[in-house]
Amino acid sequence: MSTGKGVDPARAVRAAYEAASAVVADLGDEESWLPTGCTGWAVRDLVFHCLTDAQRALVALHTPAREPVDRDAVTYWQDWRPDTVGAANGRRWARVNGSMFLDFRQLQGLYRETLAAAVHAAEAADPAQRVATQGHVLTAGDLLTTLAVEATVHHLDLTVRLPDAPGPAREGLAAVRATLDGLLGRPGLPEWTDEHYARVGTGRAALTGAERAALGAAADRFPLFG
Incomplete structure (x- = not known):
């Protein structure tokens, strides 16, 4: 099993x-x-969503904040819960906008060049610098960790039918495992692979009866974010 300890944020984003x-x-x-692991989204919809996340990364990394830090790489995810009105609106927005690319190669090229630019910005950033995104202030290093987490979870979504x-x-x-452990306040079950932990921790898969029994009261906290 991997752990999140010692993972350099910029290296995690690049990877x-x-x-x-x-x-x-x-x-x-x-x-x-093709469908993905995200409700209502085809591959192109999810690619568009991930494109906007990389664009947000570029904006955030060039938006120094004077306000104090109010989120870190773990607590950032406390605002992101499944089955909310905001999540439903976000699904519709991405689906409509993603469908506007009549030729997928246009979206494909924009996505790849934007991710490459975000990686360059990530590696040039001071990890201690305070940056603003999504209504919160984080250090750049913590922001980069959240970006690696989101990209990795969506990688699993993207390849469901691939x-x-x-x-x-x-x-x-x-980075995903470390984040989920932080939200849970304890390590996940030792038999869980990183991929399975990512899926159950974000609500992509349901806990089995045996997993619920092993987790005890902590099972009621799943999904940890979504």
Whole structure:
């Protein structure tokens, strides 16, 4: 099992973004319409969503904040819960906008070049610098960890119907595990793979009866974010 200890945020973002970019690079238009692990989204919808996340990264990394830090790489996710009105509106917005690319290659190219630019900005950033995003202030290092986590979880979503696609980066999975452990306040079950922990921790998969029994009262806190 991997752990999140010692994972450099910029390295985690590079690894997570390069792994995701490699998946999208090989997709054709027909594959872009396949379903993903995100409710209501085809591959192209999810690619568009991930594009906007990389754009947000570029903006945040160039938006120094004077206000005090109010979130870290773990507490950032406390605002993100499944089955909210905001989540439903976000699904519709991404689906409508993603469908406006008549040629998937246009979205594909924009996605890959934006991720590459975000990686460059991540590696140039001072990890201690305070930055603003999503109504909160984080250090740049913590922001980068959240970006690696989101890219990795969505990598698993993206490849649900792409069995031959490469898997997520080891560094990204380590960041996801560390984040979930932080939200849970304890390590996940030792038998869980990083991929399974990511799915149950974010509500992509339901806990089994045996898993609930092993977790005890902590089972009621799942999903930890979504």
